[in-house]
Amino acid sequence: MPDYTLKVRRFDPDSGEAAYWQEFGVGLDPERSVLDGILQVKDDQDGSLAIRCSCRAAICGSCGVRINGKSALACNTRISDAAARSPGGGSIVVEPMGNMPVLKDLVVDMDAVHWKKVQRVVPWLLPEGDPPEREYIVPAEAMIDVTQSMACIHCGVCVSACLSLEVDPEFIGPAALAKAYRFVGDPRDGQTEERLKDLAEDPHGIYDCTHCFACIEVCPKDVAPMSQIMRLRRRATGDYEIKDSNNGYGHEKGFTDIIEKWGTLHEAQLLPRSFGDGSMIKGQTEPGAVKQLVESLPTAARGLKAGKISPRKALLHPKLPDQKQVRRIFKTIESKEERLELNLYIVGELGEAEVEPEPDEEASPS
Numbered sequence: 632m633p634d635y636t637l638k639v640r641r642f643d644p645d646s647g648e649a650a651y652w653q654e655f656g657v658g659l660d661p662e663r664s665v666l667d668g669i670l671q672v673k674d675d676q677d678g679s680l681a682i683r684c685s686c687r688a689a690i691c692g693s694c695g696v697r698i699n700g701k702s703a704l705a706c707n708t709r710i711s712d713a714a715a716r717s718p719g720g721g722s723i724v725v726e727p728m729g730n731m732p733v734l735k736d737l738v739v740d741m742d743a744v745h746w747k748k749v750q751r752v753v754p755w756l757l758p759e760g761d762p763p764e765r766e767y768i769v770p771a772e773a774m775i776d777v778t779q780s781m782a783c784i785h786c787g788v789c790v791s792a793c794l795s796l797e798v799d800p801e802f803i804g805p806a807a808l809a810k811a812y813r814f815v816g817d818p819r820d821g822q823t824e825e826r827l828k829d830l831a832e833d834p835h836g837i838y839d840c841t842h843c844f845a846c847i848e849v850c851p852k853d854v855a856p857m858s859q860i861m862r863l864r865r866r867a868t869g870d871y872e873i874k875d876s877n878n879g880y881g882h883e884k885g886f887t888d889i890i891e892k893w894g895t896l897h898e899a900q901l902l903p904r905s906f907g908d909g910s911m912i913k914g915q916t917e918p919g920a921v922k923q924l925v926e927s928l929p930t931a932a933r934g935l936k937a938g939k940i941s942p943r944k945a946l947l948h949p950k951l952p953d954q955k956q957v958r959r960i961f962k963t964i965e966s967k968e969e970r971l972e973l974n975l976y977i978v979g980e981l982g983e984a985e986v987e988p989e990p991d992e993e994a995s996p997s
């Protein structure tokens with residue numbers, strides 16, 4: 632039976648000592664989990680080692696830790712895989728999850744962060760009017776749309792990995808926002824617009840996510856929290872046109888308009904458009920927008936100094952050589968009566984090609 636070494640971050644608040652590292656050797660079959668290794672340490676070497684766990688089958692969501700720096704469920708991580716990915720092929724490094732206070736050893740305070748944020752998004756249905764005599768009838772497609780967010784087991788692994796939360800602990804965060812989409816996407820809910828306004832106006836809400844993909848990468852249930860956040864944004868901007876004070880609407884509109892026109896990002900226009908609800912004129916004339924523009928000048932100056940942007944490039948932004956292709960995609964998508972949502976969680980057959988070729992492209996040889 633192979634031997635593995637676990638290097639565990641220990642912390643006991645009652646001892647009055649700072650956190651420290653401790654190594655333990657364990658003997659386990661390669662297909663066993665990191666959690667099995669930790670439980671073997673508890674059984675055979677040190678019963679005081681604290682870890683929260685229950686199902687040992689990636690269902691209860693209680694054994695979230697960081698293994699070699701990456702947030703994961705300990706019961707869902709093979710010990711041999713963890714050893715292969717350990718720094719320098721040495722000890723498997725096991726730490727408590729990030730972005731949450733440590734209570735003891737590998738146990739973090741989920742109430743203080745994760746559950747508090749879930750409560751923040753009102754995690755229950757708010758139907759309008761009298762309930763029907765029998766059950767609510769919901770279209771199957773609507774339920775398919777929210778199935779992915781319903782798969783969450785509230786392990787907090789995405790919360791631990793979230794880079795925005797590291798910078799802004801007030802950010803509502805990936806798990807709670809995925810939960811919010813579960814109700815925003817449910818046709819039985821009567822507060823969709825109010826929920827979206829609330830999440831768009833909150834400076835720590837849907838526009839605080841930086842699209843780093845970390846939550847998608849670590850989630851053991853493929854909830855893809857970032858995709859749920861993007862769905863919330865699409866609903867807020869595309870369906871309800873919520874012009875929020877965080878400039879989320881303006882940024883998205885400015886960004887897509889620029890890409891439609893130039894095919895690549897015209898950085899010099901993005902800021903004024905973002906501050907002007909997507910409009911270049913409003914962004915340069917409306918007092919509130921001008922004030923924000925002036926406040927951003929030091930950032931623009933730093934970009935110039937670092938060579939990220941040149942005055943020539945800022946003023947004469949070139950179009951993408953094959954800009955026609957980009958416009959064609961916009962035209963095809965905008966000609967649809969309903970917005971197409973690609974829910975990658977539900978795998979199925981694609982229908983006919985969604986992007987129709989232009990007549991002159993059909994005629995040209997391939």
Ligand code: SF4
Nearest residue numbers: 793840841843844846
């Ligand atoms: S994609 Fe957004 S929510 Fe997900 S981890 Fe990154 S910043 Fe956090």
Ligand code: SF4
Nearest residue numbers: 783784786787789850
């Ligand atoms: S979204 Fe995924 S990683 Fe985040 S709490 Fe839910 S199951 Fe865990």
Ligand code: FES
Nearest residue numbers: 686687692694706
């Ligand atoms: S012990 Fe239940 S998810 Fe790991």
